[in-house]
Amino acid sequence: MTAGEAALAVSGLTLGLASGHARQPLVEDLSFRIGRGEMLAFVGESGSGKSLTAAAIFGLLPPGIRRMAGAIRVGGTELTALPERALRARRGRDMGLVFQNPLTALSPSLGVQAQIVETYRVHKGGTREAARGRARALLTEVGLSALAAGPDRYPHQLSGGMRQRVMIALALACDPGLLIADEPTTALDTLIQVQIMDLLTRLQRERGLAVLFITHDLRLAARYADRILVLYAGRAVEEGDAASFFIAPRHPYSRALRDAIPPVPADGRRLAEIPGQPPGPQTRIEGCRFAPRCPDVRDDCRRVVPTMGPLGVRVACLHPGAPAP
Amino acid sequence: MNRSGPSPQRARQTGARPLAAALLKRLGSSCLSLVLLVTLVFFLIYATPGGPAYSILGVHASPAAVAALNRQMGLDHPIWRQYLTWWDHVLQGDLGYSFTQHAPVASLIGSYLHNTLLLDAVAATAAIALAIVLGLLQGARSRGLGRAIGAWQIVGYSLPTFFVGTVLILVFAADLSWLPPGGLGEGAHSVWSASLWRHLALPAVTLALPLAAGLSRYFGHQVRDEYRKDYVRAARARGLGPVRIAFRHVLRNAVRPLVTLIGMMIPVLFVGGVLTESVFDYPGLGWLLWRSALEQDYPTLTAIVLLIGILTILGNLAADLINTLLDVRVRYD
Numbered sequence: 001m002t003a004g005e006a007a008l009a010v011s012g013l014t015l016g017l018a019s020g021h022a023r024q025p026l027v028e029d030l031s032f033r034i035g036r037g038e039m040l041a042f043v044g045e046s047g048s049g050k051s052l053t054a055a056a057i058f059g060l061l062p063p064g065i066r067r068m069a070g071a072i073r074v075g076g077t078e079l080t081a082l083p084e085r086a087l088r089a090r091r092g093r094d095m096g097l098v099f100q101n102p103l104t105a106l107s108p109s110l111g112v113q114a115q116i117v118e119t120y121r122v123h124k125g126g127t128r129e130a131a132r133g134r135a136r137a138l139l140t141e142v143g144l145s146a147l148a149a150g151p152d153r154y155p156h157q158l159s160g161g162m163r164q165r166v167m168i169a170l171a172l173a174c175d176p177g178l179l180i181a182d183e184p185t186t187a188l189d190t191l192i193q194v195q196i197m198d199l200l201t202r203l204q205r206e207r208g209l210a211v212l213f214i215t216h217d218l219r220l221a222a223r224y225a226d227r228i229l230v231l232y233a234g235r236a237v238e239e240g241d242a243a244s245f246f247i248a249p250r251h252p253y254s255r256a257l258r259d260a261i262p263p264v265p266a267d268g269r270r271l272a273e274i275p276g277q278p279p280g281p282q283t284r285i286e287g288c289r290f291a292p293r294c295p296d297v298r299d300d301c302r303r304v305v306p307t308m309g310p311l312g313v314r315v316a317c318l319h320p321g322a323p324a325p
Numbered sequence: 326m327n328r329s330g331p332s333p334q335r336a337r338q339t340g341a342r343p344l345a346a347a348l349l350k351r352l353g354s355s356c357l358s359l360v361l362l363v364t365l366v367f368f369l370i371y372a373t374p375g376g377p378a379y380s381i382l383g384v385h386a387s388p389a390a391v392a393a394l395n396r397q398m399g400l401d402h403p404i405w406r407q408y409l410t411w412w413d414h415v416l417q418g419d420l421g422y423s424f425t426q427h428a429p430v431a432s433l434i435g436s437y438l439h440n441t442l443l444l445d446a447v448a449a450t451a452a453i454a455l456a457i458v459l460g461l462l463q464g465a466r467s468r469g470l471g472r473a474i475g476a477w478q479i480v481g482y483s484l485p486t487f488f489v490g491t492v493l494i495l496v497f498a499a500d501l502s503w504l505p506p507g508g509l510g511e512g513a514h515s516v517w518s519a520s521l522w523r524h525l526a527l528p529a530v531t532l533a534l535p536l537a538a539g540l541s542r543y544f545g546h547q548v549r550d551e552y553r554k555d556y557v558r559a560a561r562a563r564g565l566g567p568v569r570i571a572f573r574h575v576l577r578n579a580v581r582p583l584v585t586l587i588g589m590m591i592p593v594l595f596v597g598g599v600l601t602e603s604v605f606d607y608p609g610l611g612w613l614l615w616r617s618a619l620e621q622d623y624p625t626l627t628a629i630v631l632l633i634g635i636l637t638i639l640g641n642l643a644a645d646l647i648n649t650l651l652d653v654r655v656r657y658d
Binding site: 088091093110123167 | 467554558559569574
């Protein structure tokens with residue numbers, strides 16, 4: 001993959017509190033890229049900086065949080081240099097966002113078709129009729145043909161799974177090249193989870209869509225994504241091909257994550273847990289941020305900050321495990 | 326994957342039945358309020374110190390004259406019979422006879438009611454429009470402008486009507502001579518008369534100011550809660566602009582409590598009207614109430630109290646019906 005082809009390229013992204021009270025950036029020196037038709041999964045615990053990174057890409061950081069460094073290129077355009085107005089024109093048009101809870105993320109007093117029509121017309125203009133036809137086609141594409149054919153419905157009239165399909169249709173209203181799905185299945189039950197993930201991968205394949213899939217579920221990531229990037233306390237610790245990653249994670253934190261997945265091992269071992277808590281932004285840790293909890297910690301881990309290294313060797317650990325065969 | 330997807334038949338199938346029941350229930354409670362109001366006003370008259378005859382003839386009237394007048398007005402009948410007669414009169418629109426104005430109250434009150442409704446409609450419209458714009462701005466911005474609006478609300482809400490009215494007269498009537506300080510003659514004025522509008526401007530502003538401050542403060546909080554919700558973030562992430570998000574998404578969800586509040590502000594308008602209309606010498610119900618109180622014109626006073634009570638009940642009913650209809654579009658489709 002060459003630089004020109006990446007649908008999303010983030011480099012050196014660092015996010016911190018605007019007030020400067022935090023002793024540690026919330027996201028530090030994060031770099032990754034997603035090509036067309038590719039799905040990258042962000043895996044990490046709450047507070048690891050996954051959703052914050054998504055907000056930074058959209059230029060919608062919560063008040064009090066600031067981008068301190070780094071570049072964000074979507075479809076070849078550097079977004080961080082754009083004024084708010086130009087950035088607004090790109091949100092929804094070049095990139096779509098799917099939220100965790102589809103009931104609260106859909107506007108409650110507007111019909112779902114009306115919301116797709118609105119988004120389409122804000123960016124592409126055109127007649128109401130054309131936009132309505134577009135909305136129907138999209139609803140059919142995400143598997144809601146009955147809804148596409150019938151009268152418009154309010155979000156509360158739909159089930160959770162249908163709402164999430166609507167959310168996806170809405171994010172795709174203007175044919176963006178990039179879709180960010182922030183925990184898109186967390187609020188849904190298991191059966192619907194599988195349906196939504198199947199839908200996302202189908203759209204990714206059929207539309208050549210670049211997908212950033214944010215999740216705390218390593219199994220979902222391994223099953224659906226092409227590549228996985230593990231975040232810990234605001235830093236990327238490992239990135240790799242999804243299949244081999246699951247077999248042989250190299251970073252001790254990734255290994256611990258994998259070993260914490262049910263079912264309980266057949267040989268009678270307890271399900272592994274990671275002792276302690278991830279550090280908050282108020283805790284300053286020298287060296288590797290995982291060192292205080294790492295089972296394989298050595299002396300130099302507490303002095304040297306491990307980095308991801310060049311593309312290819314993507315594990316931020318001074319003493320990583322062996323790569324997958 | 327299942328291409329056809331789940332069907333929207335799961336959508337709630339509640340029909341017109343619960344809606345009709347809700348409307349009937351609301352109408353019933355308004356009727357009950359009206360009955361209670363008419364009864365309460367009856368007992369207010371009944372409890373007038375010394376009885377109505379003394380207030381008509383004066384405290385020095387001879388007992389014989391009082392007894393004669395009581396007989397003539399049917400006040401020697403038992404209370405239940407007087408109560409039924411009162412209902413009979415109310416239902417026929419007979420609100421009694423003003424002994425100070427020497428005219429039936431019903432015919433007297435019409436032009437004042439007309440002027441007051443006009444003033445209140447203008448003041449309420451201005452207050453609501455201002456409250457919506459300020460509330461949306463305040464809800465969207467937590468600092469700077471939002472704080473400035475918050476400070477204005479406190480001042481606007483707490484400044485007394487007579488003070489604001491006097492300042493407006495001093496500035497716009499005395500100093501600038503743009504508008505008359507008052508003195509619109511009695512009688513009903515046509516909506517097409519320029520003089521009416523010139524006389525109406527300052528009292529309307531005086532009335533609207535505290536209303537807009539109170540409404541926008543409440544509405545601003547409502548809006549701020551809405552802005553914290555996911556759907557606003559999602560709308561931003563779709564590239565919708567701030568004005569569109571405010572008016573098409575946030576307002577839609579914050580408007581229902583506002584409608585209820587507008588219904589509740591009707592008595593506030595009338596009470597504020599008493600002072601405002603007196604300060605600006607504007608011939609409306611408030612002005613009439615004030616004059617009747619000075620002249621101890623009890624029939625006119627009770628008629629105004631009854632009328633304001635009825636308008637308040639109807640206003641609240643209208644607000645609730647509007648809310649139900651707004652809700653129907655969402656809930657009962």
